[in-house]
Amino acid sequence: MKSLAELAAIRAKMIEQVNLRKDDKVDTRIVVGMATCGIAAGARPVMLGFVEELKRRGIENVTVAQTGCIGMCRLEPMVEVYVKDQEKVTYIHMTPEKVARVVNDHIVNGRPVDEYTIGAQG
């Protein structure tokens, strides 16, 4: 296994920063449908894609979470984006390739990617 000493060093470094960040609020949630239907349609690489892209850009006030079956299995993989004080946006037929654009346009710049949404494709 990678050394636990390395992990302990990361812990020591991060503990101070956690204290500094305590007041930060999470104001955006990215929720990926991860029931049997979502997983079968390819939700896992999509979820991992969001985690990777957020980390790559150093975005920390956004959480990635999972939900069960949303009820429209043929539109999976589905991703719901909740930005504080705004209406929920639902993306359908998501792929890892679409993730970077959703993060860039929607999460960072506040403009949902209309052509990927359920309104445009459903």
Next chain:
Amino acid sequence: MMRELADNILDIAQNSISAGASLVEIGISVSHERDTVALVFKDDGRGMSPELVKTVAEPFTTTRKTRKVGLGLPLLKMTATMTGGDFSIESELGKGTTVSVSFGLSNIDRPPMGDAAGAFFTLVLLNPDIDFLFTYDYDGKQFVFDTRVIRETVDPLPLDHPEISAWIKDCLSQEITELHGGLFS
């Protein structure tokens, strides 16, 4: 049918999480000698009644309220039996459940293992308060990953802290790639 066994792992482990498990043990075992791939899911969740165990791998058995169909276990069972493998469930109310399944390693219908490291990582990241014990045996070579050890090491930081989870992800993918010798699918 799931495209990869890794997707089945993610899906079936979800049952343990829904059953309120605090420790979920997932074992993968690949043996070229026996020509099998075996998966074992063992949890300490609420368990099932003998009646439910009998029908739980049927598509029209589900605990969800929204509709009368649940496909996770049926898909797993189908994949196992069509590749010459076995499928079994043991469960006791209040104790937990164990699902054991095997596939024919060289059978043409066996889905590829796929990204097992990614499936494990996804489980840890999305369920940071549940403990997981992953064991992977590849022709006798073993890799063990225990989130209880990680949790103790990073306490009080959560397992889904960005830097911690990045370490977990790298650890899983490096170790499993090494175990496979880069060749297994």
